[in-house]
Amino acid sequence: MTSVEHAAAYLDEDRPAENTGERASWFQVAPLVVVLALFFGLPMIVVLVVSFFDFDRTDIVPAFILDNYVELFTRDVTLRLYASSIKFAAIVWVVTLLLGFNIAYFLVFHVQSLLMQIGLFLVCTVPFLTSNIIRMISWIPFLGRNGIFNNALESSGVIGKPLEFLLFSDFAVVVAYVHLFTLFMVVPIFNSMARIDKSLLEASRDAGAGRFRTVFEIVLPLSKTGIALGSIFVVTLVMGDSFVVRTMSGGQSASVVSALQNEVAALQYPPAAASAVIMVVIVTLMVAGILRLVDVRKELAG
């Protein structure tokens, strides 16, 4: 903690003697600026420009029209798609946060030996040794009408007929998201928690706080940066997804991006570009909101 304060003080101070150092740091960020400008800035500008173009069956026609945006904002389907994507993002965020926080807490505070800690942490990453697609698709035979789970429940007499809601439903989509994205929550929270000085917890206990009070008043505030970073990963991944929704809902649900993909497939680039622009704005606002609540720079500086 002291090192964080020190670093912050160091950054805030504006000393003229540091001018040469400032120039050096500009040089240091230059490669990143160039890469971002070329591979992010430029394509974004193109998308923005195309979103105002007109189009017919196969061509995009340079123009400046607002039709694409007007249509986007006046159709119910836009609202429905965003509502559905945000709903998934919220549910998945809550579940992965609960899981991520608890797993990280267990790894950091309950596992005593460092070797064991590293070992268990690596176990968490094992699923990442196979591809995303395989991990997701494996759920299909498991959750299906005649799948392993339904068969097990039926043969044990818990249910009389198969549960239909398990597969090709919002439930299946959430299961797949949680499975795919929980690790993105675990890692940054683990990182934050590992920096917590253990003596703080001892002090809290000495001062008479119970276990839960220590968690809520010491561990949680000090893991905020990790939670924020994990949330950014999870929220942007869910908002930008189309494949998981499509596969796990059996095409029953759509997301903003899957609708955008349908437009691209039908060669309707300008409305797809308009949709992408709005998507970028909304996701940026969500990320900005998270960053306002938590100063993530602390994590990086510490």
Next chain:
Amino acid sequence: MKRINRRLLLKGAAAGGAYAAAEAITGFPTVWAQNTKDVTLVHAGGSYAAIKEIGDQASKDLGFKVVMQAITDDVQLNRSLTQPTSIDINNIDSTKLPYLAGKGVLTSIPISKYKLWGDTVPLFTKGSYPNGTMASTQGLAPIEAMFYESADGKKLASKPTEFLTMIPTIYNADTLGIRPDLVGGKDKVTSWKDLLDPKFKGKTALVDYAPVGVMDVAMALEARGDFKYKDKGNMTKEEIDKTVKIMVDLKKNGHFRSFWSTFDQSVNLMASGEVVIQSMWSPAVTAVRSRGIDCYYVPLKEGYRGWFVGLAPMAHLSGLKLDCAYEYMNWFNSGWQGGFIAKQGYYSAVPSTAKKFLTQEEWDYWYDGKPAAVDIKDPYGTLMEKKGSVRDGGAIWDRMGNIACWNTVMDEDRYLTRRWNEFISS
């Protein structure tokens, strides 16, 4: 191989230009044989058509290289329009023509360059079945898609001309696939309207592709007597609205279990019993059966939904490469390919050549709808059907001769895509 090269040479000499000049300089015809060896043709198409084995065989027979690229429909359309030179032979289905014709990316084929036109089934040359009756023109019928008005390939003509849009290759008749064991028997489903029958609630699926998905429902609605379309293959906005409204209600009631977007998904839905009746492709039905699970491609009384694909040379081809392209397209329908894909359940546009590459028993089973006299195997030698089984729907013209509507792109396709998106997200 020698013979082919010589033929190429003669054509090339006639083509003149730079090539004639090149020949004049060296003075030796062998330069041509040398040249064709270095030619590579990129053949791009759907995975069901752009099959590696066919490219390998062509390379062997022709002496130049044919590279097969299996790509999805939207990628194909995108590449055709934005990077046309990345494809040489475009293996398109008929519904791509309204997008590509007149865009300057495809070139027309003078009939004289295609030697097998006379042996091609009349469906493509005249728009009729072999018995002389005209085929349905709902949707984009072969007669409407096969010809350009003139050599410049600007506009489709809906009657025979001297300029082909593509060399027709394979075609088939699509219908619904069912699980006879789960619907109570093969004879329990006889009409398209059964797709919407409440007793299959939660056990039906459609393909997640607007033009086909909506058309399958339209067939069902018409069969059920809800209303009659003027042309199911070219609906008006009102007709689309009426259809989609019913579809949304069905979806909200949980009538559909899934919307599949890949071949494998349709196979798995059926094999796992998630779905008992759905839109399906013929090889998918066979794939389910090869897992030992009963599946039936039902001949429905209202008829089939037909489709066809072909090879279209790209406009950037010229000189030697264009000659090789013609050579390749002629080879394509000369039998080997037709025999290969017959064993996957597709028909060749020139059945008489395909016949030479099939055994009598195979021909009887695939084309004539007779009971299999021996076990029927797929092109890779895997058992497909046991001795004694009969092809669903019977002989070629019992199936292809009963097309209710052809796959198509509607005039209102933009509106259709929009409404389909709303349907999927509802």
